[in-house]
Amino acid sequence: MSNFTSTNGSSTKQASPVDNEIIRLDGVYKIFGAQPRGRAYELAKAGVGKNEVQAQTGHVMGLHDVNFSVPQGEIFVVMGLSGSGKSTAIRTVNKLHPVTAGEVWVDGVNVQDLNGPSLQAFRREKMGMVFQHFALFPHRNVIDNVGYGLKVQKVPRRERDKQSMRALALVGLEAYAQNAVSELSGGMQQRIGLARALASDPDILLMDEAFSALDPLIRRQMQDELMEIQNELRKTILFITHDLNEALRVGNRVCIMKDGAVVQIGTPEEILTQPATGYVAEFVQDVDQGRVIQVREVMVEAKPIPHDSTLDDAISALTGRAGAFCCDNAGKPIGMITTEDGIRAAGVGSTDLAKAMREDFDVTTADATLNELYAPAGRGLPIAVVDDNGVLIGRLEPRDIMEEMGRVENLIDGFEREVFM
Ligand SMILES: Nc1ncnc2c1ncn2[C@@H]1O[C@H](COP(=O)(O)OP(=O)(O)O)[C@@H](O)[C@H]1O
Numbered sequence: 001m002s003n004f005t006s007t008n009g010s011s012t013k014q015a016s017p018v019d020n021e022i023i024r025l026d027g028v029y030k031i032f033g034a035q036p037r038g039r040a041y042e043l044a045k046a047g048v049g050k051n052e053v054q055a056q057t058g059h060v061m062g063l064h065d066v067n068f069s070v071p072q073g074e075i076f077v078v079m080g081l082s083g084s085g086k087s088t089a090i091r092t093v094n095k096l097h098p099v100t101a102g103e104v105w106v107d108g109v110n111v112q113d114l115n116g117p118s119l120q121a122f123r124r125e126k127m128g129m130v131f132q133h134f135a136l137f138p139h140r141n142v143i144d145n146v147g148y149g150l151k152v153q154k155v156p157r158r159e160r161d162k163q164s165m166r167a168l169a170l171v172g173l174e175a176y177a178q179n180a181v182s183e184l185s186g187g188m189q190q191r192i193g194l195a196r197a198l199a200s201d202p203d204i205l206l207m208d209e210a211f212s213a214l215d216p217l218i219r220r221q222m223q224d225e226l227m228e229i230q231n232e233l234r235k236t237i238l239f240i241t242h243d244l245n246e247a248l249r250v251g252n253r254v255c256i257m258k259d260g261a262v263v264q265i266g267t268p269e270e271i272l273t274q275p276a277t278g279y280v281a282e283f284v285q286d287v288d289q290g291r292v293i294q295v296r297e298v299m300v301e302a303k304p305i306p307h308d309s310t311l312d313d314a315i316s317a318l319t320g321r322a323g324a325f326c327c328d329n330a331g332k333p334i335g336m337i338t339t340e341d342g343i344r345a346a347g348v349g350s351t352d353l354a355k356a357m358r359e360d361f362d363v364t365t366a367d368a369t370l371n372e373l374y375a376p377a378g379r380g381l382p383i384a385v386v387d388d389n390g391v392l393i394g395r396l397e398p399r400d401i402m403e404e405m406g407r408v409e410n411l412i413d414g415f416e417r418e419v420f421m
């Protein structure tokens with residue numbers, strides 16, 4: 001797990017490099033005020049906290065030694081309460097904010113070096129942006145709104161409309177191309193915002209609280225759509241939210257911020273099972289307490305693999321799954337074959353399923369609650385659900401556990417109001 005605590009501000013903790021890195025923040029500080037590189041910065045570097053820096057200097061510490069590294073194709077979520085520095089962080093990526101110290105790299109370019117036309121071109125070509133309050137032209141039709149950025153780039157009408165229609169199709173609004181924006185609902189307008197960002201086919205999407213103003217049901221749909229689009233197009237998405245729920249649901253990794261500093265970076269599973277600090281634990285703990293959801297509500301069809309299958313047959317039966325259980329003639333799980341193990345064994349010429357199977361797998365019952373299963377879910381492999389006789393009756397996929405957690409939105413919202421507002 002990569003996690004960066006920020007107890008000692010005097011040292012720069014570099015983010016561990018990731019493969020295919022496309023965005024990197026290295027020791028980034030952002031101080032707001034008349035003299036950003038003055039005493040406020042000295043104090044910040046010495047590890048003095050945000051409130052104290054403000055009290056002593058009247059300067060706001062927007063970012064404090066922020067380090068993260070995002071690989072191509074990842075949905076990287078920055079999560080934190082209001083004022084924690086999320087927007088400031090994302091704005092360093094397109095240099096809407098110059099940084100006080102540190103470096104921001106995007107696809108091998110040091111963003112701080114860009115100015116004027118080169119900065120504009122870089123933003124245009126590399127990234128699309130979606131914000132909570134998205135400025136659409138109410139009197140223009142949908143397709144012209146989506147194609148607006150392309151028009152600014154002087155893309156000819158035909159090509160522009162073609163690209164705009166493709167983007168509209170991605171968000172399911174082709175049929176509305178000719179409608180006026182003012183005729184559409186808030187959720188649809190936010191989709192148009194997303195389509196606009198996608199129209200120029202940028203590598204990177206920057207989404208700052210893009211779904212936060214939507215009501216929960218629409219928001220969930222938008223999250224699903226975003227994940228679908230992501231599956232299809234493999235964009236890199238820097239996604240900002242103040243909603244833990246949303247963060248865990250859409251993020252491949254989640255970066256939790258507090259007072260301008262990174263508190264923890266990890267997969268949703270890691271955040272839940274290994275909270276790095278008491279602060280994160282508090283968020284997570286409440287999720288736990290609130291969970292009364294039983295395994296039976298989340299489990300899916302077991303689809304076991306007969307123990308007498310060949311290894312090849314087992315591997316084909318696994319498609320799309322991380323692993324499956326092998327059952328004996330009584331239907332009891334005796335082992336698990338993972339895609340990884342299977343392919344490795346087959347790679348060295350084995351045809352024997354029994355040899356590739358592992359016997360250490362997690363087992364639960366239908367009436368267990370999900371909060372008992374975070375740790376096993378963190379292993380990323382399915383969990384066997386058995387009845388009183390030990391017969392396999394279903395399986396739990398770690399993804400489903402995390403997704404199910406996302407459904408307690410009101411609970412977490414209420415918790416944030418109570419504890420942090
Ligand atoms: N332009 C600015 N001038 C002064 N302070 C700012 C400015 N922008 C943000 N801040 C301050 O920086 C901190 C982080 O803000 P922001 O990144 O907007 O937080 P978030 O997006 O997490 O709500 C806050 O204390 C905010 O008041």
Ligand SMILES: [Mg+2]
Pocket residue numbers: 086087088208209
């Ligand atoms: Mg913000």
